[in-house]
Amino acid sequence: MLSLKSLGGAGTVTGSKHLLSLGDERILVDCGLFQGLKNLRDLNWQPLPVSPRDIDAVILTHAHLDHSGYLPRLVQGGYRGKVYATPATRDVAELILMDSGHLQEKDAEFFNRHQLSRHQPALALYGVRDAQRAVGHFSTAAFGQTVRLAGGASFRFRPAGHILGAASVDLEWGGRRIVFSGDIGRYDDPLLPDPVPPPEADYILIESTYGNRIHDKADPTEALGAIVDRTIARGGTLVIPAFAVGRAQELLYHFWKLKRAGRLAAVPLFLDSPMAIDATELMSRHMGDHRLDSKTCRQVFAIARYTDDVEASKAISANRFPKVVISASGMATGGRVLHHLKAFAPDARNTILLAGFQAAGTRGRALQEGAPELKIHGLWVPVNAEVAHLDMLSAHADAHELMRWLSACPRPPRKVFIVHGEPEAAEALRIRIGRELGWPAVVPRLDQEFEL
Ligand code: ZN
Numbered sequence: 001m002l003s004l005k006s007l008g009g010a011g012t013v014t015g016s017k018h019l020l021s022l023g024d025e026r027i028l029v030d031c032g033l034f035q036g037l038k039n040l041r042d043l044n045w046q047p048l049p050v051s052p053r054d055i056d057a058v059i060l061t062h063a064h065l066d067h068s069g070y071l072p073r074l075v076q077g078g079y080r081g082k083v084y085a086t087p088a089t090r091d092v093a094e095l096i097l098m099d100s101g102h103l104q105e106k107d108a109e110f111f112n113r114h115q116l117s118r119h120q121p122a123l124a125l126y127g128v129r130d131a132q133r134a135v136g137h138f139s140t141a142a143f144g145q146t147v148r149l150a151g152g153a154s155f156r157f158r159p160a161g162h163i164l165g166a167a168s169v170d171l172e173w174g175g176r177r178i179v180f181s182g183d184i185g186r187y188d189d190p191l192l193p194d195p196v197p198p199p200e201a202d203y204i205l206i207e208s209t210y211g212n213r214i215h216d217k218a219d220p221t222e223a224l225g226a227i228v229d230r231t232i233a234r235g236g237t238l239v240i241p242a243f244a245v246g247r248a249q250e251l252l253y254h255f256w257k258l259k260r261a262g263r264l265a266a267v268p269l270f271l272d273s274p275m276a277i278d279a280t281e282l283m284s285r286h287m288g289d290h291r292l293d294s295k296t297c298r299q300v301f302a303i304a305r306y307t308d309d310v311e312a313s314k315a316i317s318a319n320r321f322p323k324v325v326i327s328a329s330g331m332a333t334g335g336r337v338l339h340h341l342k343a344f345a346p347d348a349r350n351t352i353l354l355a356g357f358q359a360a361g362t363r364g365r366a367l368q369e370g371a372p373e374l375k376i377h378g379l380w381v382p383v384n385a386e387v388a389h390l391d392m393l394s395a396h397a398d399a400h401e402l403m404r405w406l407s408a409c410p411r412p413p414r415k416v417f418i419v420h421g422e423p424e425a426a427e428a429l430r431i432r433i434g435r436e437l438g439w440p441a442v443v444p445r446l447d448q449e450f451e452l
Helices: 038-045 071-076 087-113 128-135 220-233 247-260 276-285 294-301 310-318 337-344 363-368 399-407 423-437
Strands: 003-008 017-022 025-029 057-059 082-085 138-140 154-159 167-173 176-180 203-207 237-241 269-272 305-307 323-327 351-354 373-376 379-382 386-389 415-419 449-451
Touching: 003 415, 017 167, 025 167, 071 087, 071 128, 082 087, 087 128, 087 138, 087 276, 203 399, 220 237, 220 247, 220 351, 220 386, 237 337, 247 269, 247 276, 247 294, 247 323, 269 310, 276 294, 276 305, 305 310, 310 323, 310 337, 323 337, 337 373, 337 379, 351 363, 363 373, 363 386, 399 423, 415 423
Parallel strands: 025 057, 057 082, 082 138, 176 203, 203 415, 237 323, 237 351, 269 305, 269 323, 351 386
Antiparallel strands: 003 017, 003 449, 017 025, 154 167, 167 176, 373 379
């Protein structure tokens, strides 16, 4: 009997891990890290309900940490199989996982040095070497290519927009077809292709990050321009937490448009990330996976100053002249952006712009909800800067776009599983699917098992 169990990404946006079992065979779709709330992050340290040794294949929809970040831990735990991904996802995941291993080691070291952890010594969930081993398990499959797995399963990747290389997965096994949406991107995005709708399927798992929200229709370049203008007019700095691969390139594109319109005059723009240069290279290496031609690509990425060493990054924090700084991580859970927030959040002339979804329990969410101070590296930092939030810059479909993607499925599935959303968002989408399409839909709980 084919069964489905969500070991993460159920009732939360993070930790995506969907386990399919048939007889002795097991396939895991996505292998993400829990992020945000402490009780969720603690789950990263709990053993999975299935031994990694007993999983036969992992299929990765895209490289974001909440979909890929548990892979090093899985390999550490004895996983021996392949990790299937599109070529671009493999390359992006390598950057993300190596960076994640590095950050985990750094954090543990920082906590030990300052004796901030209740655990003595504080341990890293995994390190750079574990990340490297995980990358060694990757096996690539192009969009549209049918991959046959041992145990009789086969699957294909379809473009999902969202970030470079992102895919939906349609998988056939035991006489059933199951579609995993992965994270669904925006329609008419300037950089990424439209998400391709699901084929006829027995079951569909759909993400619901913005299941209860509609993005602002305003032109993102204009909205961004207005924020830059008023920050610079105050003599301030604009800090944008954004991951170096994905959102950062999208932001650069809008800044490039502003610059062409003469709007960004003499303000320097920094992409402060050790991965930024690699990320730019990845866009050029995977030309077929995005909409920019090589000339535009070069122009867009030439407008930022890239800083890959720590001293240059510190110089940006110390420099009080007006500027724009894009730095990771996107939800301010770690990375260099924390140093910039420490430096710039206390001054009311500055602006912090949130350009993507901010999961519950992250510093990004605290900022979005108007927190008067933020805890960074064990210290409370006052937030006097303006905090702006532009949903339309998000890499995720809004509720209308999720419905547009789902309703393009040629016939009603037996059931829709709503995953990758906080409870209110998932529930709102469930109600909407029932009301507008009349399809049975359910929001799985963590580790709840379904027979398919
Ligand atoms: Zn994602």
